[in-house]
Amino acid sequence: MKFTKKLDLSVLGWFALLACVLVVLLGFIAFKEENREWKNVQKQYFATEQKVAAAQGREVTPSALALKQVMIKDLGRVDRCITCHVGIDDPNMTKQAVTDAGADFKVFAQHPDFETLMGKHPVDTFACTTCHQGQGLATTAADAHGFVHKWDFPMLGNNHKDEMTKYAQASCATCHTNPTDWEKIGANKLAMGREIVNDNGCVSCHKIEGKGGIVGPDLTYIGDKLPSQLHAALAFEPIKEAIREGKFEGVAKDHHIHDDVATWHDMHFMNPAAVSPGSAMPAYGFTEEEREALITWIFAQKKRNVPASYLKSGASAPVAAAVAQPEAKQAEPAKVAAVNAGSKGLELFGAKSCGACHAMTGVPGAVGAVGPKLDGIGKTRDAAWLAKWLKDPAAVKPGTTMPTLGLSDDESKAIAEFLVSKK
Ligand code: HEC
Ligand code: HEC
Ligand code: HEC
Ligand code: HEC
Ligand code: HEC
Structure with a gap:
């Protein structure tokens, strides 16, 4: 009895020693490599x-x-x-x-x-x-x-050779804080990304710098989010499966993707629902160039923590919530007057991205499923009610998730007329 116990201990001791030697050796090899x-x-x-x-x-x-x-x-x-x-x-x-x-x-x-x-x-x-x-x-x-x-913030690109700096212009915004300077300093992708965000009604569903809808996550500091903090927790398996099922237009079924944040955003912009099942975000059909610009903009949405001496805010206005208030593409007054009310309403329906949340038969891009389908809405609501609703939904129905879109009286009326004119 005594003998075996002693043997056990000495064997254990030898193992422990061997393990230590191995660890040191492996560490040394790794260090040398x-x-x-x-x-x-x-x-x-x-x-x-x-x-x-x-x-x-x-x-x-x-x-x-x-x-x-x-x-x-x-x-x-x-x-x-x-x-x-x-x-x-x-x-x-x-x-x-x-x-x-x-x-x-x-x-x-x-x-x-x-x-x-x-x-x-x-x-x-x-x-x-x-x-x-x-x-x-x-x-x-x-x-x-x-x-x-083990590293959450890789270089501003993706994990493909020659593409590791694809989104590097995102960094320019850290110090060149005035978006109107971006084009001038050569950050053209970043400027384009901002324009796309302004033109596609992203703020009807997302808050950006304090303003916007609540259907999707706040995008204000999306560039600081750890992969695990993204809405779909950066799961890549559903994406890989969706690729195999051919759910991404223009992406071959045997296409291999790397698990990096940029790739997640790219696939998400192509087909939000395939990446994040049940997503209400529309598939916009952006081109590759547009997605590149958008992702550059996404990575630029960060808290700024550089000393003031590094900031280059430019001659004009400070940062401002420039992104939150889309510069509504004002059609020239003369041109608007020339078009009849019905088509002005249709034009506004597109410009204000109503179709991102509402489906409507025969209206291009109106495929959303966040709000009710608007076919035949004229049968239950008259133009006056609709104009009031569109101007300020929460005033008509407190707590509603339809956002206030900042429409003028004329714009609300034009859209209302368009809605009742569609049978
Ligand atoms: C141990 C050496 C080494 C270090 C350290 C290193 N690099 Fe590199 N880098 C390379 C090599 C080698 C390549 C060529 C591509 C490759 O093999 O990955 C490269 C490629 C690049 C490229 C071009 C990638 C492409 O193909 O688009 C960029 C940009 C880059 N490095 C930036 C950096 C930055 C920024 C750092 C510091 C955070 C850094 N590198 C640190 C060796 C290094
Ligand atoms: C002011 C911002 C800025 C700084 C500072 C900066 N880079 Fe870059 N770098 C960029 C941008 C933007 C690109 C992409 C340029 C392009 O695509 O034309 C780039 C591209 C590169 C490339 C790709 C080369 C190629 O031919 O494709 C390498 C390598 C690189 N940087 C390394 C470095 C290293 C190393 C440092 C630090 C000594 C550094 N950069 C500092 C902004 C910067
Ligand atoms: C860490 C802060 C910082 C970052 C990041 C940064 N810049 Fe700058 N940049 C500056 C400062 C500060 C100056 C002024 C330097 C001077 O006057 O000598 C400057 C000057 C410039 C200039 C000269 C024209 C001007 O307005 O003075 C250009 C062009 C420029 N940057 C482009 C870029 C681009 C493109 C990027 C992104 C790839 C970038 N910068 C990223 C801080 C930054
Ligand atoms: C109809 C509403 C709607 C519109 C319009 C919309 N989104 Fe989304 N978005 C969502 C919803 C809902 C999610 C969360 C589900 C998901 O991950 O797809 C989301 C998720 C995202 C995410 C991931 C955020 C995170 O934290 O996980 C990004 C980035 C994003 N949207 C950017 C945009 C941009 C840029 C636009 C404009 C081009 C836009 N969205 C337009 C509804 C919308
Ligand atoms: C971010 C998504 C979103 C956007 C953008 C949006 N809506 Fe809505 N809408 C909703 C939701 C959700 C409801 C249901 C609200 C409720 O019942 O509280 C709704 C309700 C409505 C209704 C009322 C239907 C009824 O009979 O009660 C009309 C009409 C309408 N939307 C038209 C529009 C028009 C026109 C636009 C563009 C100018 C627009 N919506 C933009 C989400 C949106």
Whole structure:
């Protein structure tokens, strides 16, 4: 008895020791692997730099391998991206020169749009993750780029080669706070996204900066939401299944998707109900370019936490709730007068996105299911009641979920006339 007990203990002891050795060994191997990755990339860079310099008739003294980082207290950033992307702010390392030297310009050349993006935002005051997101401290490419499960805010793109900066313009809004500047500073995708949001009645269902409907989730800080906080909890299985079932127009049934936030939004904009079963959000049929712009806008909806010295609010008005108050596309008065009342009502029905919530036979895009179908509404309601309702639904029926759409008296009347004219 005694003997076996002793043996048990010593066997256990040996196992424990072995386990410890293994853990240390594995840790060491992982550490070495990580070390090797950035060292290899940097070696390649220095070799490329020599070739480029030789071709340009310059001389550079070879540098020693070293981890490189920029630390910016005010922005709370410690970024090691330049450990691998060493040439990012070197004016000599042009795309052409690096390509001629036989190296990958995406990794080793100077930053695209160099004069603006590096010239106006120097590395030692702006770092990289300020515009890109990703994991600044990491020393492997995969971890740094952030499309890994333990990192919630990957680079502003998706997990496909050459598409990792697809939505990078979202970052411009952090500091260039005035949307009317976006086009001018070259953030054209971001500007386009905002326009699409204004033109498609998103605020009839979503609150944005305090204003809007309550049918869908508040979009004010949607760019800050962790994947798990999205309405459909970022479930990818339903999406993959829906793809196999052919529920996404233009997407092949064997198409493979990566589990990243941008891809979730992309599929959601294509077909909300397939991603989030039972969703009342309409499938708008946006083009790829439009979805790209929309997602850029989505990622820009973040709390701003940069010091005032970094803000570039521009000459004109402050941020304002510009998004919340769509600049109603005012048709020129002369043009409106020329059209008869019935078709003006139809035009407004489209412009105010009534069809996102109501179905109506024969009206293009009127497929919504949030409110009642409006076929034959003239049989139960007269034009005067409808005009009053449309102007301010809550005044007629307190607590109603139909939002107040900010219609003028004339607009309410025109739509009411259109509704009763449809048999
Ligand atoms: C002011 C914002 C900003 C800063 C700061 C910034 N980037 Fe970028 N970066 C962008 C944008 C926007 C793009 C996409 C440009 C495009 O598609 O034309 C981009 C593209 C890139 C690319 C893609 C290159 C290619 O040819 O496709 C790399 C690599 C890159 N950035 C690395 C970095 C690194 C490393 C840093 C830090 C030293 C950095 N960036 C800092 C905004 C920025
Ligand atoms: C360990 C080296 C390493 C580090 C650290 C690193 N990168 Fe990269 N990066 C690469 C390599 C290698 C590529 C080429 C594509 C690939 O293999 O992923 C690349 C590609 C890129 C691209 C172009 C992607 C594309 O194809 O569109 C961008 C943008 C970029 N990196 C930004 C960053 C930023 C921002 C950081 C810091 C958060 C960073 N990288 C840190 C090695 C690194
Ligand atoms: C962290 C804050 C910050 C971010 C993010 C940022 N910028 Fe800037 N940007 C500035 C500041 C501050 C200046 C003024 C620099 C100066 O005057 O030297 C500036 C200047 C500029 C300028 C020069 C014209 C002007 O208005 O002064 C352009 C163009 C520009 N940024 C484009 C962009 C684009 C495009 C992006 C997104 C890819 C971006 N910026 C992201 C802070 C930022
Ligand atoms: C008819 C009402 C309606 C309209 C109009 C509408 N949505 Fe939605 N939206 C919803 C509902 C309901 C959800 C929640 C269910 C889901 O995930 O689809 C939602 C979800 C979302 C989500 C995911 C939010 C989260 O936190 O999970 C985004 C992003 C979004 N909508 C953006 C938009 C944009 C941009 C527009 C305009 C182009 C728009 N929506 C128009 C009803 C609407
Ligand atoms: C965000 C979704 C939404 C939008 C946008 C919307 N509605 Fe509604 N609507 C509803 C809901 C929900 C009801 C039912 C309200 C109730 O009974 O409390 C309703 C009710 C109505 C009714 C009353 C039906 C009845 O007989 O009681 C009419 C008429 C109507 N909507 C017309 C419109 C028109 C025209 C527009 C565009 C100018 C519009 N709606 C935009 C959601 C919406």
